[in-house]
Amino acid sequence: MEKLDLKSMEINELEEYIVSLGDKKFRAKQIYTWLHQRLVTNFDEMTDISKVLREKLSNNTKLIVLKPVKELTSKLDGTKKFLFELDDGNVIESVFMRYKHGNSVCVSSQVGCRMGCRFCASTLDGLTRNLTASEILEQIYRITAITGEKISNVVVMGSGEPFDNYDNILKFIRILNSEMGLNISARNITVSTCGIVDKINELAKEKLQITLAISLHAPNDTIRKSMMPIANKYSIAQIMEACNNYYQNTGRRISFEYSLVQDVNDSKDNAIELAGLIKNMNCHVNLIPVNPIKERDYKETQPQFVKHFKNMLEKNGINVTIRREMGRDIQGACGQLRKSYKEEHS
Numbered sequence: 418m419e420k421l422d423l424k425s426m427e428i429n430e431l432e433e434y435i436v437s438l439g440d441k442k443f444r445a446k447q448i449y450t451w452l453h454q455r456l457v458t459n460f461d462e463m464t465d466i467s468k469v470l471r472e473k474l475s476n477n478t479k480l481i482v483l484k485p486v487k488e489l490t491s492k493l494d495g496t497k498k499f500l501f502e503l504d505d506g507n508v509i510e511s512v513f514m515r516y517k518h519g520n521s522v523c524v525s526s527q528v529g530c531r532m533g534c535r536f537c538a539s540t541l542d543g544l545t546r547n548l549t550a551s552e553i554l555e556q557i558y559r560i561t562a563i564t565g566e567k568i569s570n571v572v573v574m575g576s577g578e579p580f581d582n583y584d585n586i587l588k589f590i591r592i593l594n595s596e597m598g599l600n601i602s603a604r605n606i607t608v609s610t611c612g613i614v615d616k617i618n619e620l621a622k623e624k625l626q627i628t629l630a631i632s633l634h635a636p637n638d639t640i641r642k643s644m645m646p647i648a649n650k651y652s653i654a655q656i657m658e659a660c661n662n663y664y665q666n667t668g669r670r671i672s673f674e675y676s677l678v679q680d681v682n683d684s685k686d687n688a689i690e691l692a693g694l695i696k697n698m699n700c701h702v703n704l705i706p707v708n709p710i711k712e713r714d715y716k717e718t719q720p721q722f723v724k725h726f727k728n729m730l731e732k733n734g735i736n737v738t739i740r741r742e743m744g745r746d747i748q749g750a751c752g753q754l755r756k757s758y759k760e761e762h763s
């Protein structure tokens with residue numbers, strides 16, 4: 418029988434499971450704390466759990482622990498990129514960043530991605546599989562253990578489309594946010610999506626205080642369709658409606674990501690059209706010059722034009738920042754490091 422994934426269980430599931438093994442319910446809390454707060458990597462470290470129960474656990478369940486296979490540190494800003502190997506041999510990447518307001522980790526949500534965005538390296542080989550909640554949590558747990566530093570912010574902006582793996586992402590957020598876990602506040606968790614409207618609406622119903630980031634990248638459907646296949650499924654109008662719904666349910670300001678590609682989406686008119694689209698929303702725009710990947714012909718917008726684009730949005734009353742690029746010297750863009758590692762090892 419396939420072993421159960423202990424680290425993907427929320428507390429109520431773990432309680433039920435421990436009771437089903439014939440043990441006391443309160444043991445589940447102890448075990449949960451070992452897993453999600455003390456970040457143990459094997460059952461023997463759970464010293465207040467009886468040997469009998471530990472044996473039952475190790476016979477029937479598995480403890481997912483990621484294996485670090487590569488670590489790169491940026492000379493520019495100290496950003497660290499990690500490659501982790503999963504139990505089935507797949508590798509995923511995660512990023513550790515230091516900011517004034519605390520340390521942040523960017524996690525992957527899938528092995529590969531099937532969204533097909535034209536500028537993105539993660540999607541070049543398609544989707545291999547979803548990550549489990551435990552595998553997403555483990556990226557943060559291992560980075561905490563390796564760096565010895567406290568993580569205060571988490572962004573789900575690595576490889577993969579989180580809303581293509583919705584149930585596991587929700588579990589991940591609940592465990593990460595739990596008091597008996599790392600207790601990272603919902604407000605310090607950001608989930609970024611290419612705009613899967615049905616799932617945005619589902620998440621809105623949860624009324625969590627997490628930040629929703631939308632990879633918009635275009636002011637109209639024509640340009641968006643040329644950049645992102647998902648635009649053929651959901652229109653910008655539908656995305657805006659879902660964002661308004663999310664805001665009404667949660668009171669959280671929406672964050673729009675806009676990667677600037679030379680001569681594709683970076684003109685003055687594009688900025689004016691974008692401003693018109695979002696001017697009545699409580700939102701924020703994050704501009705980032707596209708990070709060119711060798712497999713595609715997109716070029717990044719030059720810094721002075723990024724500033725022009727920003728000024729034009731500001732003139733029209735939009736909150737906007739230019740995202741500070743971190744770790745560009747260590748293949749900071751989504752999926753680049755994993756791709757080159759796979760190419761070296763195949």
Ligand code: SAH
Nearest residue numbers: 536537574577578609610611632674707708
């Ligand atoms: N699938 C999710 C999250 C992962 S991508 C999403 O689409 O939001 C995280 C962000 O990086 C997205 O805004 C994505 O569009 C952007 N991105 C991916 N590749 C990029 C590149 N080469 N240059 C700039 N931004 C990129």
